[in-house]
Amino acid sequence: MSQRPIRLPSLDALLAFEAVARAGSFEGAAAELALTASAIAKRVAGLEDRLDQPLFLRQPAKGLSLTPAGHEYLPQVRQALALLQAMPLHQRSGPQRERLRVSSTPTFARQLLVPALPGFATAHPQIELELTLSVPLLAEGDAGADLEIRHGAVPDDIASVQVLLRDHLTPLAAPALLARHGRLQVPADLLALPLLRTPLQPWAPWLRAAGLGDAPEPDDGPRFVDLGLTLAAALASQGVALARLSLARHELAEGRLVQPFALTVPAERHYGLVVHRPSPAADAFVAWLHAHCRTVEAENSSATA
Template sequence: MSRARLPSLDALLAFEACARLGSFEAAGAELALTASAVAKRLAGLEDRLAQPLLTRGPRGLGLTAAGHEYLPQVRQALALLQAMPLHQRASQRRERLRISSTPTFARQLLVPALPDFTAAHPEVELELTLSVPLLAEGDAGADLEIRHGAVPDEISPAQVLLRDRLTPLAAPALLERFPPLQQPADLLALPLLRTPLQPWAPWLAAAGLADAAEPDAGPRFVDLGLTLAAALAGQGVVLARLSLARHELVEGRLLQPFALAVQADRHYGLVRHRPSPAAEAFAAWLHGHCRALEAENLSAAH
């Protein structure tokens, strides 16, 4: 019994991509080939079949009558091949999850804990992007978004990840340049770092300094992580979230001159944009991680 001379799989993939995308360039980009390489594969297939499958024109590629008849057969054959378990790479069996996060939350809280999630959910491929909170610039393609905002205007109570506490922190080198701090009012003699994301008013009021003005000197940092970096560099005192600065406190790179800490009026929340099993698994893990951080902060305060 003689065997039919079958076209190559590469040629069939090139034909299907050209028919679907309408140009050699687009097909080449998808197949990681040059446009000329795709054209050669298609020409070879047409030579083998002894008839044209696609028309070439100024508006792109179009199907001939033979191409219209051949395309569904090719797609059916490719689908059968792709459905075979041995043909599916491990990466193809993973579910991709895209997460948008505010920068400081991502660097200080999320990224260090990610190995725990990936170990528990190896089938989920995470993709992490950063947003700009004050400019309300997020990632429109994200499945989940970690947002910093007011409750309930920008996030709902059910979406809250972490109810944080605020307290002044400073680098040892900065504190050494000033007389010892005996009471909260002494703090006003030091440079106070400022950010529109976290005014000093709540802590100053709780410390009996409600009449003290917001700092109006020095750089204005539109990112909580930048205020931490400036504090670590000895540039001033930061009104910091205990969760974000916990490593710096443990390592002694930042010091807490006063035990007073107040509840933040803006919180981190997790917003679901595209529900999926992977999104639900990540949400459950992240809420649990943040509850543990919250309990750690409370125990440290006592």
């Protein structure tokens, strides 16, 4: 014997039936569910067709009343609706949050973005921020990102209006490293110390500004393909890093890194922001991030003044 097919009604029809049973009219249920009375009536009629029996008596003088089948069906429907309403995933409170996916270079994210994110969350609680990392040298970004923070030359790769942060470079070292090698009197003394190297930032601009233009690029030790790794090596007393003040400002403030010389040079590569999918959430993040970067630039200016 073939099994009788299950005749499941729609959830909208069940909600309409339960609301009409409480309100006693299509109009009352329509006001509660933000629908028209006609739409409610059609949903109830469709439910009755599916069940193949009436659930309400429609009497012009007395209005609507439950039939015996309706009386039997109502508590079953209410029990089913209560089970659905009790599920955690169905209990989203407040307005829907807008998700924003931001891709960033690793060091910018760790040193500049993440520490400041509580301020963004407080100002924009309706935005759910999702942060991913890219690999600058390998040009590996996040194809699904709404916004992308890049590190590159200006204006070759990033339009000048998109520049987030115009930074300055200066040698930074751990106090323990300087204590082992003695006090640095003049920039030339740096050449006796291990200089950390990264393809993302050559030493040449600072060496030229310090009158050491004939000094070659360092070619000993590990080659760090990440500005954050270069900072980590400097913190571990492995050498001197030519670092961005913006990325190392916390380490400088805490004394974990020191700046042997006041000389700084403008960075030739800058952080910029590219918007792939405009939205109100993207606009809010762009405005907040630009304001945050202006604050960082102001802190750097006062520190080097």
